[in-house]
Amino acid sequence: MSKSNSDQKLPALRLIAFSAIAVPLAAALQPLLVFIPAFYAKDLGLSLASIGLLMLLGRLWDAVNDPIIAILSDATRSRFGRRKPWIAAGILLFGLATIPLFFPPSGTSLWVLGLALFVFYLGWTMIQIPFSAWSGELSAQYHQRTRIATYQQVISVAAMLVLLVAPTWVDQIDPGNDRLKIAVMGTMVLVTLIPCSLLTLWSVKEPPLPRPSANFEAASLGGRVQGLGRELVQGMGLIFKDPLMLRVLASDFAVVLAQSIRSSLIVFFVISYMGLPQWASAIFLFQFVFGVFAGPIWLQIGYRFGKHRTAILGELVQVAINLGLLLVAPGNLALLLALTFAQGLAQGSGNLMLRAIVADVADKNRLASGVDRTALHFSVFSLSSKLAGAVAVGIALPLVGIFGFSPKGENSPEALQALHIIFALGPALAHLVSAWMLKGFNLDEEAHTTIRQKLAERDALSTAAE
Template identity: 45%
Template sequence: MTAVRNTSSNARFFRLGAIYLPVTAAAQPVAAWLPAIYSRDFGLSLALVGTLYLAGQLLNSVLDPVVGALSDRTRSRFGRRRPWIAGGGVLFLGGGALLFFPSDGAGTAWLLAGLAAYYTGLSLISTPLLAWSGEVAAGYHDRTRAASTFTLLQSVALVAALGLAAIAQKVQPGDGRLQLTLFGALVVASAVPALWLTLTTREEPASIAFDGAVLRTPLSPRAALQSILCNSLLLRVLASDAAVRAGQGIRTALLLFYVTFYLGRPEWAAGLFLFQYAFGMLSAPIWQRIGVKLGKRDAAILAEVLQSLINLGLVLTTPERFWLVLVLAFAQGLTQGSGNIMLRSMVADVADKHRADTGEERAGLYYSVFGLADKIGGALAAGIALPLIAWFGFDPQSATNAPQALNGLLLVFALGPALAHAISAAAISGFSLDAQQHDAIRRHLDTAADPALQPAE
């Protein structure tokens, strides 16, 4: 059987994913630095800041499926996804400018406006972009290459943001305004050219006949929910992704406590993040090759098993074995995002199968619930890990913690992600859509006489 040929170039994927540079460069500072800076330097209470952040994230979560479903049905001379990404880019840039360049009297209204524009912009960018990537990269392995390219861009942006944070701390320790200015300069300077590159990405000539698939997609919450809950392949991907994000979230939430209190090396609190993510830039091309060689499901299983073993190894770390911490951080970097790459590209394959079976276009909707799975996984991480270490008696406000509390912190930090990654591997092990089956689906979509089953873009 002749396979569908993968013809999209890596340069095309870099161009399409360029917007990930400013989006990722903003994400880490917004999540990790802004709450403390707005509370300390602008006099807003942490409770108020937390409430505004929660409102912004809820807005983002509600908008994701709405934007995904509407972008599936959008028809314009610029395509289905471009108008949403363009509008989202403008809102993201405006929100970023407000958040990173606050006026001297910035208060609640300023932060609220910045977060609303920022999170709305993210919703308008993220889901349509992922759906569009599945249309630009129509081939099975093309999608693995696209997802790995996006992961590489995100790693580069993350390292750049962490590097700026380190520079600011070195030049002027504790200067929140300097940190905001450096973060904002990176985001604003990269946002305009990145958005232009993404929006001007060339694609295959669209088939006018494909409008039939758009028109046949019911704009009904009940029909949308049914298309999700009745799709066993999609549910496996969502469950696996939520578990991955839970494992990553536990590690992220507890890393500062682990380094500062268990290892007794507070000077490495930011450095270990930077160390891991620097090597993480190597992981995307490595796992792209593995995904092409093994196929997405087997590569995802391998990635999650390896990450589970790496996290189990953390049980053996002690303050005296800091070399082992660095070795495991290096290994963690080389497997960073490996499972996410495969799972992200699987969503487009599942959407192709659904379109071939039903004539309905659901790529935007499916990527929106994939984003929700990310958020659920992150929420589970914080909701489980933090109360659990508190139950062991760990108190970050205490100058000293009992050995039992520190050992409990280590166990949650190590075993929580290990278990989550193992669950992810188990969930995706039953995913049955492989390269051969997808090639047959693509041939059907490309050649079917029914106009509703023509290529997406």
Template identity: 45%
Template sequence: MSPDMDALANIESAVPEPGAAAADDKQPTGRLIAHSLLNTAVTGVQLPIGVYLPAIYAQQYGISLTVLGAIFLVERIWGTATDPLVGWLCDKTRSRLGRRKVWIGAGSVLFVAMNALLFFPPAGVTPAFLVAVLLVTFLSLSMIQIPYYAWSGELSGDYHERTRITAYQTIASGLALFSVLLMPTLADRFYPGDQMMKLHGMGAAIILPVIPTVLLAFWAFPDHSVATPRVKAAKVPWRQASRAVRSEKVLFRVMTADLVITFAQGLRGALFVFFVSFVVGKPEWAGGLFLFQFVIGIFAAPIWQWIARIKGKHRALIATELGQAAVNIGLVLVGAGDIPLLLALTVAQGLMQGSGNMLLRAMLADIADEYRLRTGVNRTAMLFSVFSVSGKAGVALPVGIALPLIAWFGFDPKLAANTPTALTAVALVFSLGPGLAHLIGAALVRSFDIDEDRQVKIREELAMRAAD
């Protein structure tokens, strides 16, 4: 064990979290639905920020694509610092509300305030304003997301039940994205060309559900960390703790897989409106097709849960990543006015949309068990925070790379007609970039070895340790 791991092992006693090992039975469906709805706040804001905000802020406030790309890249780099810090602090927190709920409650209030500024901005928005608001927005998102996913991973120790939990969360994400993305679709239909109407509609759909879904999640399940006894422990800097967690080889591969998979999704999302509007030449189809893709994804989550139950999580993940690679590479064949082929590929993409993220989160809960068995330390929130860094980087990099890249080839969304070179650049980056990323994601999880049999043995050993 490395010195960092030795230090971590002294942070807390080896007593398992009260509920983390005991909740092996199937969770009540109603309460699981209530708990999963909180995922709407976690995911509902991320695609609009990556897909619509750059285009709207460029067109309405004259901020260049290069500047916007730099802003969004810096904000996500900021997240690489805040996520591990939030995870470390969350694992160390002691309160009557428990470790998770107190952070989620505080983060939700800040999240609502920042999104009000982001989606209902004042006149004369400047790059400095956007930087400041995004900084605090992503901090508030970390305060909700990291504790929530750690809490979700502690609801059950059962291998398949964890996939069921993440499947419900994926469905909730799809419903959130449906409600948020419905707004620009309706704006295109009833208020064509009104970009601010799109922005305000998405903001309302993001902000209004936050507090009700937080209260439902708090009602649905207890935070078992309330009962965790306070233990005197050696002080370890959060950077040292984070570095130790990142040294885990299995976690690193899963985290990198999440990075490239989320990169693929973010790249596709960042260029989707530009691809449909300028390459295919059907701007009126952009919002509707993007919405349709996520509607399909809502119904696909139970299918991938079933496949994972039969084949195992990592094998199901490999299958969906190879499928998504084929679909994205197939987008090279879509040309001007080719709606039937684009529609068919959109359906295929929707059937696999989000399945990789769902399965990776379920796999991470198994990694957390193995880590706790080996080190005697519960670092669930820290593990999810490090994992979240990869996800946020995967969202940021497409905006920070793709937008300046297509701008370099001469693409300008303010022009009615772009050059063939610019349109070819948009098409190739939109299709081949995600295709290659999904292939890399499949390769990274190929050797993942925590299957159902091993996970059962890990839980049994944790239960034996708790009984000693």
């Protein structure tokens, strides 16, 4: 990696431009988790169990793609770099799949929804994995990686905030028109996709291409396919034998599980349990207003205490907030708003720190193995997040259904109470597990600085020997 990329602090405007691709990604993700399941169930008549199953299958498909795209991206050699070509191709698939997902005709079947989800997730992976690896390569410095991740998180939260203005506005002028709400959000995704993608692709240069792995030096196509297989087995074996990476993955799985349970149930909670349908979108909007400030706050805490300690603190704060939801009674908007305010300020603290830690772990493993597998590390990290999201939807929606909750018609007090408990206690327990997994984590700033020094020394010796 060149000095300009690894040792210099990138200007704020350059980081904002580089992070722009997070706008359409965030704008599509939140409706997919929060609004689309409810819309397809209520307006198109698909069952919650079927939607949950499709979401789970889509994420499993995503899980298969993640490491393959990562290895191919790490091995790509082109005049455009090794990350940009994959991002550009992913943008095309992502945009094409957004249309049927957000603008479904009446009578849309499970098959159409499933196909759209599968193409959507493939495009998402082709963007997300190379972009994440590229982000980790922008700087070799411990705290600068947290800063880069913070910019991306703030951009994502700001995008979600702007996006959520639309359904809130629709709720006020035409309550219950979920089709219009989904269409407006889909339009925002498509309108931002091309300009934001161009900003990302052209704002920052990729670092110089490293020497290809020996597994990809075979000239024939068959040799390259075999090399792909060997690299997949060797790389995944190294990652899953690393106790530090396993702890990061487990912590991330738990935090995303918590967030996804909350996201998949919040519309039902506000409408059915709270009895406040006009606030269903506004609650999310309120949270993200304050969520914009969360990234800079936790960045400063991270500078002081380090990444893993800050992640633990953020997760424990989340535990307290979600336990507080158990005290919310139907119609008690004031307490719900107070907890939502706190949720906004604590939002994403664990995600932010864990994402910044992944590149540090990749450095440690590169020092041990001699092979740069940055994208593969991020693919496994992404895999844990996506599986957690799928498990949350695949469990939370059917679980509230088992206890008698229905998104249509009247619900018994017992069914509403079950919805309340699952909505509050599920995320609280998951956040607690996330914090516990990072206890005693030993890859801190001092340890990472030593790793980077050894990598620099080895790279210098290799260059001198050529």
